[in-house]
Amino acid sequence: MxxxxxxxxxxxxxxxxxxxxxxxxxxxxxxxxxxxxxxxxxxxxxxxxxxxxxxxxxxxxxxxxxxxxxxxxxxxxxxxxxxxxxxxxxFGVGRPLTEPRHWRRNVGRLVKVNLIGEENIAGRLVEATEDGIVVVPDLPVKKGMKPKQGAPLALGFDRVRRGTVDVDFTRPEEPDAHTPQIDHEEEEA
Known part of the structure; x- marks a missing residue:
């Protein structure tokens, strides 16, 4: 407005x-x-x-x-x-995360967090409560290398100006639950 x-x-x-x-x-x-x-x-x-x-x-x-x-x-x-x-x-993907409910809805996603008076961080949002968030920050790596994560960082909403969801093009490392498992044991004749 x-x-x-x-x-x-x-x-x-x-x-x-x-x-x-x-x-x-x-x-x-x-x-x-x-x-x-x-x-x-x-x-x-x-x-x-x-x-x-x-x-x-x-x-x-x-x-x-x-x-x-x-x-x-x-x-x-x-x-x-x-x-x-x-x-x-x-709102679309670029909408600002300004309310606790916005953060809770995006647990598990990559986010960019704009901090008050501190350097901004980017990482995976792993928890969101009424009082704040927990982010596993991405650590800087050389170009072409797989990103590394730091230790979980707890941030109270009094330190957070706002955040945004970062589009995540990576695939989950966990196997797909819908992929059928093949049993390699031989059947007895």
Whole structure:
């Protein structure tokens, strides 16, 4: 909401409070409401996310919540009558990790952690609680060498400015549980 005027920030906060129950009725979480206004038109951008323990936000879910939000906006008693365009989306891979639930959802993934007053780190997120995270940092290696991991590092959220998920192109080293195992013992005739 950084580029918004005071009026559009107030409108965004009012709409956030008004639209939150509608989003929650779809078992989604309302992440953000942004209002951009011109003289005769406003754009209301709503970002939703899945709740913890549920699957991701698919296109059908976005379409359903978009219809419900449009109906709610049309019936908004606090509306000043200005026309609006409604945009509904969900965050992609590059979304910032700013809330404990964002971190919990990404345990096991590679992350970049922006620390307050310290050097940033990258590594595998192995734990996330209400108070902080544990990351196994990647150690610097020569180009072309396999990355090495350091000792797990516990970071309280008071030290973390934000984080992002880093796209991971590596394959897991564990065998696939769905691969059938071949029994090499000979059968007795």
């Amino acid at each position: 950084s580029g918004q005027s005071a009026d559009t920030q107030q409108e965004a906060e009012r709409l956030r409070n008004y639209l939150e129950p509608t989003v929650a009725s779809h078992d989604l979480h309302l992440e953000e409401v942004e209002v951009r206004a011109t003289a005769d038109q406003r754009t209301v951008h709503v970002v939703v996310d899945r709740r913890e323990g549920t699957e991701g936000v698919d296109l059908d879910s976005l379409a359903e919540v978009s219809r419900s939000l449009s109906e709610a906006m049309d019936a908004d008693p606090g509306d000043r009558g200005a026309a609006y365009d409604l945009e509904v989306s969900s």
